[in-house]
Amino acid sequence: MGSVNSIDPRTGAAVETVADETTEEQVRDACARAAAVAPRLSALAPAARADLLEAMAAGLDAERERLVPLADRESAMGVARLDGELTRTINQLRLFASVLRDGAYLEVIVDHATGASPDLRRMLIPLGPVAVFGASNFPFAFSAAGGDTASALAAGCPVIVKAHGAHPALDAAVTRILRAVAAEHGLEDAIDIVFGRAAARALVQDPIVQAVGFTGSESAGRMLMDLAAARPQPIPVYAEMGSLNPLVVSPAASENAEVGTTVAESVLLGAGQFCTKPGVVFVPAGDAGDRVVATIAERLEAAPSAFLLSAAIRDSFVAHADGVAGAPHATALVRPEAGEGSSVTPGLSEVDAVNLNDPALLTECFGPAALIVRYETAADLQAALRQTPASLTLSLFAEADEDTFVADLLLLAQDSVGRVIFGGVPTGVAVTWSQNHAGPYPASAGGMFTSVGATAVRRFQRPIAYQAVPDALLPPALREDNPLRVPRRVDGVLEVAAR
Amino acid sequence: MGSVNSIDPRTGAAVETVADETTEEQVRDACARAAAVAPRLSALAPAARADLLEAMAAGLDAERERLVPLADRESAMGVARLDGELTRTINQLRLFASVLRDGAYLEVIVDHATGASPDLRRMLIPLGPVAVFGASNFPFAFSAAGGDTASALAAGCPVIVKAHGAHPALDAAVTRILRAVAAEHGLEDAIDIVFGRAAARALVQDPIVQAVGFTGSESAGRMLMDLAAARPQPIPVYAEMGSLNPLVVSPAASENAEVGTTVAESVLLGAGQFCTKPGVVFVPAGDAGDRVVATIAERLEAAPSAFLLSAAIRDSFVAHADGVAGAPHATALVRPEAGEGSSVTPGLSEVDAVNLNDPALLTECFGPAALIVRYETAADLQAALRQTPASLTLSLFAEADEDTFVADLLLLAQDSVGRVIFGGVPTGVAVTWSQNHAGPYPASAGGMFTSVGATAVRRFQRPIAYQAVPDALLPPALREDNPLRVPRRVDGVLEVAAR
Numbered sequence: 001m002g003s004v005n006s007i008d009p010r011t012g013a014a015v016e017t018v019a020d021e022t023t024e025e026q027v028r029d030a031c032a033r034a035a036a037v038a039p040r041l042s043a044l045a046p047a048a049r050a051d052l053l054e055a056m057a058a059g060l061d062a063e064r065e066r067l068v069p070l071a072d073r074e075s076a077m078g079v080a081r082l083d084g085e086l087t088r089t090i091n092q093l094r095l096f097a098s099v100l101r102d103g104a105y106l107e108v109i110v111d112h113a114t115g116a117s118p119d120l121r122r123m124l125i126p127l128g129p130v131a132v133f134g135a136s137n138f139p140f141a142f143s144a145a146g147g148d149t150a151s152a153l154a155a156g157c158p159v160i161v162k163a164h165g166a167h168p169a170l171d172a173a174v175t176r177i178l179r180a181v182a183a184e185h186g187l188e189d190a191i192d193i194v195f196g197r198a199a200a201r202a203l204v205q206d207p208i209v210q211a212v213g214f215t216g217s218e219s220a221g222r223m224l225m226d227l228a229a230a231r232p233q234p235i236p237v238y239a240e241m242g243s244l245n246p247l248v249v250s251p252a253a254s255e256n257a258e259v260g261t262t263v264a265e266s267v268l269l270g271a272g273q274f275c276t277k278p279g280v281v282f283v284p285a286g287d288a289g290d291r292v293v294a295t296i297a298e299r300l301e302a303a304p305s306a307f308l309l310s311a312a313i314r315d316s317f318v319a320h321a322d323g324v325a326g327a328p329h330a331t332a333l334v335r336p337e338a339g340e341g342s343s344v345t346p347g348l349s350e351v352d353a354v355n356l357n358d359p360a361l362l363t364e365c366f367g368p369a370a371l372i373v374r375y376e377t378a379a380d381l382q383a384a385l386r387q388t389p390a391s392l393t394l395s396l397f398a399e400a401d402e403d404t405f406v407a408d409l410l411l412l413a414q415d416s417v418g419r420v421i422f423g424g425v426p427t428g429v430a431v432t433w434s435q436n437h438a439g440p441y442p443a444s445a446g447g448m449f450t451s452v453g454a455t456a457v458r459r460f461q462r463p464i465a466y467q468a469v470p471d472a473l474l475p476p477a478l479r480e481d482n483p484l485r486v487p488r489r490v491d492g493v494l495e496v497a498a499r
Numbered sequence: 500m501g502s503v504n505s506i507d508p509r510t511g512a513a514v515e516t517v518a519d520e521t522t523e524e525q526v527r528d529a530c531a532r533a534a535a536v537a538p539r540l541s542a543l544a545p546a547a548r549a550d551l552l553e554a555m556a557a558g559l560d561a562e563r564e565r566l567v568p569l570a571d572r573e574s575a576m577g578v579a580r581l582d583g584e585l586t587r588t589i590n591q592l593r594l595f596a597s598v599l600r601d602g603a604y605l606e607v608i609v610d611h612a613t614g615a616s617p618d619l620r621r622m623l624i625p626l627g628p629v630a631v632f633g634a635s636n637f638p639f640a641f642s643a644a645g646g647d648t649a650s651a652l653a654a655g656c657p658v659i660v661k662a663h664g665a666h667p668a669l670d671a672a673v674t675r676i677l678r679a680v681a682a683e684h685g686l687e688d689a690i691d692i693v694f695g696r697a698a699a700r701a702l703v704q705d706p707i708v709q710a711v712g713f714t715g716s717e718s719a720g721r722m723l724m725d726l727a728a729a730r731p732q733p734i735p736v737y738a739e740m741g742s743l744n745p746l747v748v749s750p751a752a753s754e755n756a757e758v759g760t761t762v763a764e765s766v767l768l769g770a771g772q773f774c775t776k777p778g779v780v781f782v783p784a785g786d787a788g789d790r791v792v793a794t795i796a797e798r799l800e801a802a803p804s805a806f807l808l809s810a811a812i813r814d815s816f817v818a819h820a821d822g823v824a825g826a827p828h829a830t831a832l833v834r835p836e837a838g839e840g841s842s843v844t845p846g847l848s849e850v851d852a853v854n855l856n857d858p859a860l861l862t863e864c865f866g867p868a869a870l871i872v873r874y875e876t877a878a879d880l881q882a883a884l885r886q887t888p889a890s891l892t893l894s895l896f897a898e899a900d901e902d903t904f905v906a907d908l909l910l911l912a913q914d915s916v917g918r919v920i921f922g923g924v925p926t927g928v929a930v931t932w933s934q935n936h937a938g939p940y941p942a943s944a945g946g947m948f949t950s951v952g953a954t955a956v957r958r959f960q961r962p963i964a965y966q967a968v969p970d971a972l973l974p975p976a977l978r979e980d981n982p983l984r985v986p987r988r989v990d991g992v993l994e995v996a997a998r
């Protein structure tokens with residue numbers, strides 16, 4: 001097997017060798033260790049698992065001075081952005097700790113025996129070991145210690161991380177920290193890491209692995225989905241694959257001088273490397289719309305070059321932007337240029353809504369670029385939006401008196417996106433109880449579950465029911481006196497226990 | 500295209516022609532009609548959708564005198580059993596009406612804006628049109644008006660039923676009743692029906708269909724899962740595929756003279772044609788166990804012949820029972836015999852736990868047969884249970900002082916079944932809030948969701964979040980004043996609204 005190198009995208013140089021590629025036998029061993037620790041992780045009381053997550057959060061925070069520069073060296077994202085991302089990652093672990101202490105995530109339902117039916121008690125239990133494939137563009141928040149790992153551990157599932165090729169040294173360092181914390185709780189194998197493509201495939205195919213979390217491209221996500229669906233025992237793949245994230249500027253909003261600047265900043269944020277970047281921006285035809293487009297174009301034209309995550313991403317960005325600019329009905333407004341290392345300048349093209357139906361235009365372009373789509377009427381706009389593949393988000397800049405215009409788009413959103421943003425940009429995904437970061441395929445694997453926010457934990461749980469089982473033998477959450485004080489539905493009535 | 504005939508399993512005769520096989524073009528049209536009605540069904544207030552379900556329940560009840568004999572003529576199950584099953588089906592529709600009136604199924608979460616994050620409100624919305632494949636063995640409760648249909652309609656999803664080949668006339672009659680009720684609510688296309696194998700395939704592949712509910716064999720279920728996973732847009736298949744349903748008699752319970760009779764009655768119930776029939780019965784070695792086995796054998800030997808659902812099912816039952824009896828280490832205790840029409844007498848075989856690891860023994864046998872597995876030690880029992888494929892249920896007959904014996908089996912159940920029954924048989928699946936009718940693959944597609952009970956509705960919903968959307972434009976369930984009075988989590992705190 002080969003070695004796994006850590007590359008500096010600013011220079012393209014291999015800086016260090018992180019590890020040997022993991023052999024298939026080593027993957028099997030890692031899975032066996034995960035299976036061995038699973039019952040103990042599952043049996044931990046929710047509060048004890050919350051302690052574990054909080055200790056992991058503290059463990060990462062304690063190593064901030066070492067982790068942030070390492071992440072910057074592997075991603076060229078800049079220490080300010082990465083410092084914030086690490087904070088977000090730490091807070092995410094803490095959110096799941098609070099989800100555990102709350103207890104509603106167990107979804108306990110108790111039905112006492114009646115003349116017609118037996119005593120029956122239901123709760124959610126962990127699925128089993130989970131494979132996590134992190135993202136290049138969020139080396140902390142969607143990687144080794146990211147949302148998939150945090151929610152899987154919260155559910156009580158051991159995690160095996162597949163190190164990302166763009167930041168293997170960081171993934172290794174983060175996993176080492178989490179393993180050390182877990183070891184202090186006697187649960188060292190609650191998290192582990194493997195390296196290389198062959199290991200990735202073996203991991204998804206291992207019968208011990210019961211679910212996969214993934215953040216990345218549609219092509220890689222679909223490959224994992226297909227691999228998982230073809231197993232003797234198919235397993236779910238929770239793939240978050242990014243999207244075009246349509247952003248609509250209404251006729252009234254196009255009169256607002258600030259909208260163009262706001263949109264341009266969202267396109268440029270993080271060098272456009274967000275899965276929620278607004279990739280298609282719908283602007284009304286006419287003078288006001290022209291001014292919005294001119295503002296966006298000026299802003300992108302003036303932006304300095306920025307490093308993308310890798311030379312491969314830079315090449316694919318430039319090729320994609322050229323493809324859009326060269327599409328039959330499209331016009332290039334700002335042409336991207338490749339600079340030193342993996343750096344590029346932004347790109348912007350324009351097309352009329354009636355000509356949007358071209359696959360070259362309706363594919364995500366990862367990097368600082370967007371497509372302006374000009375619409376004449378609300379009907380043209382809606383038709384164009386219906387042609388746009390399902391997305392994570394739909395953003396609407398509109399005024400309060402445009403009720404019908406907005407209501408029609410909100411209805412359309414119910415078929416096509418996971419989050420609607422009013423008067424704001426889609427970049428920035430708050431980690432909260434209510435967050436939904438998912439969308440119908442191909443934005444995510446199926447849109448049934450979010451990968452960000454408290455309810456992400458449900459992806460790694462399944463229900464089990466106990467019929468007429470003596471109280472002392474029941475899991476604590478199901479016992480009659482509710483020793484864990486979890487919210488429960490009892491005989492059809494939802495009850496919030498006093499804490 | 501050919502015609503679809505209704506067969507009488509008591510005679511094997513084709514009694515009537517129900518319909519022509521649905522053409523692919525007709526399937527496309529049905530899907531288009533479902534897509535057209537979907538937004539109106541989704542926009543109905545939960546209470547209005549509850550009214551619709553209750554009207555459907557009443558509509559079926561009003562036609563009981565016609566439906567039950569028709570079901571008996573197509574299934575040979577007997578009017579008493581079928582009358583009860585229709586009542587169950589009606590009650591199931593009413594349970595989902597109460598789920599709608601409760602409102603918690605919307606899983607509303609509201610996070611008000613803070614300095615760090617925007618106002619964000621999340622709820623579940625319908626997935627879109629659903630295809631339902633019913634079961635031969637539950638012509639009412641798991642068919643055209645069964646749990647999949649009831650929960651999909653409750654979620655707000657139009658349903659297209661694929662008529663079952665074993666009871667097409669009943670499916671057609673039931674669908675006609677539901678359509679007529681829906682038409683009175685201006686929603687005729689909320690339910691429709693198609694006939695034939697080509698139509699089934701076209702239905703699962705139609706881009707409008709967003710999920711599939713299925714109850715039946717593992718081979719047919721897996722075929723649908725594979726078809727759905729290979730679509731350009733993969734969709735979930737909620738397949739409930741039946742299982743071996745291990746039943747354990749502990750050493751102490753084997754001293755109880757009634758256990759053998761109870762087990763035998765469960766094996767014989769409904770001619771053994773339940774997905775929860777105990778297919779493998781673990782009995783301790785020794786005299787007490789011998790007496791349990793003798794009781795079961797006597798009871799099965801004495802049972803009259805019973806009609807199976809079709810001649811094909813009878814043939815496969817006899818072949819399967821012969822295969823088990825002829826396995827290298829197995830002994831036939833009761834040999835099944837085929838009688839007139841689709842009738843058979845029961846079968847029973849026996850094997851030692853250490854010899855259970857034989858695929859011929861570990862496959863579901865649909866009909867009145869079981870395999871007795873004799874174990875020497877608790878370790879032998881657990882090893883044999885670990886070889887048994889995942890099941891819907893695990894039943895334990897044990898005494899209160901066998902704590903360790905039971906606790907070990909309950910732990911094992913967390914990896915392998917969806918419901919644990921203590922001191923009772925698995926047949927009989929109460930339709931309640933807490934029910935879980937699912938298990939890890941191959942008992943069901945993935946075990947993530949139940950197909951029976953209140954939470955079945957979650958299969959046909961996906962989350963959506965609204966960020967900073969003005970209150971008047973929000974769906975009612977998310978508005979600040981909570982006009983629907985649904986339970987919600989607000990700023991992290993679960994709140995049950997006063998009704």
